Amino acid sequence: MISRQDADIFGRKGDFEDILQNRRSSSDVIWAMKRMTFPSYRFCQSRTPSEIKEAVISSARIRHTIEEVSQKTGKSPQMLHQMASSILDEMAHNYNLASVRVFAMMLPKIFKSLYRHIYVNQSRINQLRSLMNEYPVVFLPTHRSYIDFLLVSYVCFHYDLTIPVVAAAQDFLGMRFVSTLLRNSGAFFIHRTGSTPQQDPLYWSLLNEYIQQHLHNGDAPVEFFIEGTRSRTGKWLLPPKLGMLSMCLEAYVKGQVPDMFLVPVSITYDRILEENLYAYELLGVPKPKESMSGLLRARSILAEDFGSIHAVFGEPISVHALKHIKGKVASYTADYPVLDQVITDLGRLLEFPKAPLHQFIAGNKDSVIHSAKL
Numbered sequence: 001m002i003s004r005q006d007a008d009i010f011g012r013k014g015d016f017e018d019i020l021q022n023r024r025s026s027s028d029v030i031w032a033m034k035r036m037t038f039p040s041y042r043f044c045q046s047r048t049p050s051e052i053k054e055a056v057i058s059s060a061r062i063r064h065t066i067e068e069v070s071q072k073t074g075k076s077p078q079m080l081h082q083m084a085s086s087i088l089d090e091m092a093h094n095y096n097l098a099s100v101r102v103f104a105m106m107l108p109k110i111f112k113s114l115y116r117h118i119y120v121n122q123s124r125i126n127q128l129r130s131l132m133n134e135y136p137v138v139f140l141p142t143h144r145s146y147i148d149f150l151l152v153s154y155v156c157f158h159y160d161l162t163i164p165v166v167a168a169a170q171d172f173l174g175m176r177f178v179s180t181l182l183r184n185s186g187a188f189f190i191h192r193t194g195s196t197p198q199q200d201p202l203y204w205s206l207l208n209e210y211i212q213q214h215l216h217n218g219d220a221p222v223e224f225f226i227e228g229t230r231s232r233t234g235k236w237l238l239p240p241k242l243g244m245l246s247m248c249l250e251a252y253v254k255g256q257v258p259d260m261f262l263v264p265v266s267i268t269y270d271r272i273l274e275e276n277l278y279a280y281e282l283l284g285v286p287k288p289k290e291s292m293s294g295l296l297r298a299r300s301i302l303a304e305d306f307g308s309i310h311a312v313f314g315e316p317i318s319v320h321a322l323k324h325i326k327g328k329v330a331s332y333t334a335d336y337p338v339l340d341q342v343i344t345d346l347g348r349l350l351e352f353p354k355a356p357l358h359q360f361i362a363g364n365k366d367s368v369i370h371s372a373k374l
Contacts, residue, residue: 039129041134041136042218055217102181124314144268164222191203212248212250215260259319266314267309267312
């Protein structure tokens with residue numbers, strides 16, 4: 001039997017493994033350059049980021065949207081096609097493994113400076129690896145800190161899981177070096193607020209098609225923050241934004257994939273990097289715009305101790321198993337008639353039978369995944 005002292009030495013705490021433990025005793029460069037054996041979706045046809053964009057632009061959805069917008073606005077299809085290409089260039093990721101390896105060299109140094117431990121429930125990892133070979137996977141992390149953008153990808157790299165493509169706010173485009181590194185590591189950039197699908201059908205059709213291309217071809221798991229923005233209190237979670245969830249579900253409802261698994265991820269911090277910023281925001285001080293100068297001024301936090309992180313990967317939820325979505329593939333309409341029932345079913349699967357997902361997410365005081373017995 002391993003004693004508590006031995007468990008600390010081996011970087012384990014129950015089912016949790018400290019993935020920073022080995023990084024403190026071996027070369028980050030050698031680790032970042034390790035040979036990767038990512039799982040591959042069985043129906044995936046390997047494509048470059050440029051080929052994914054071409055598939056989006058040439059899709060029936062985008063052709064139909066361009067025709068409709070052209071008829072309503074009088075703009076030529078050629079002009080709208082150019083607009084669509086420009087929007088997609090700004091939105092799309094440019095994933096390449098070389099950039100991921102650069103991140104893999106940098107992040108351990110930052111994490112080791114900021115945190116004592118990063119604990120991950122390792123028992124879920126083999127299950128995720130098997131799922132990624134068979135079905136599209138969508139990660140749904142909680143969102144309390146900017147670190148969330150990096151953490152799931154870092155965990156995936158550590159365990160040789162396929163790196164997800166991550167939805168990031170367009171605010172980051174103002175930080176040129178950071179946005180380029182994020183884009184090359186799998187981030188795609190979206191409008192967080194503003195227009196609706198009715199006001200800007202071309203943009204929303206492009207986003208919808210872009211997400212679904214990744215899911216039905218299995219290019220990579222998709223990751224987005226269902227809260228839409230960070231929880232300013234660091235504890236209570238925000239009501240979910242259902243737009244991107246409905247886009248993901250559409251891929252199944254239209255019969256493009258045999259099933260899809262949603263993986264809730266709880267990320268909890270002893271201290272969050274933005275604690276002072278959040279305190280000012282709660283007092284009414286406007287949130288500062290993301291910028292490189294702000295990032296450079298924040299270097300002083302590297303000397304502080306922010307404790308530990310717990311990343312808990314929840315039980316993957318099969319969309320096919322949701323009772324209200326069964327049999328709906330053939331009767332799909334653009335109004336998403338089954339979405340409300342699907343949300344309710346997700347809440348039921350999270351062991352809150354009387355609470356739909358939005359109540360579960362918004363109303364649980366403690367860690368959303370810890371208390372759900374996931």
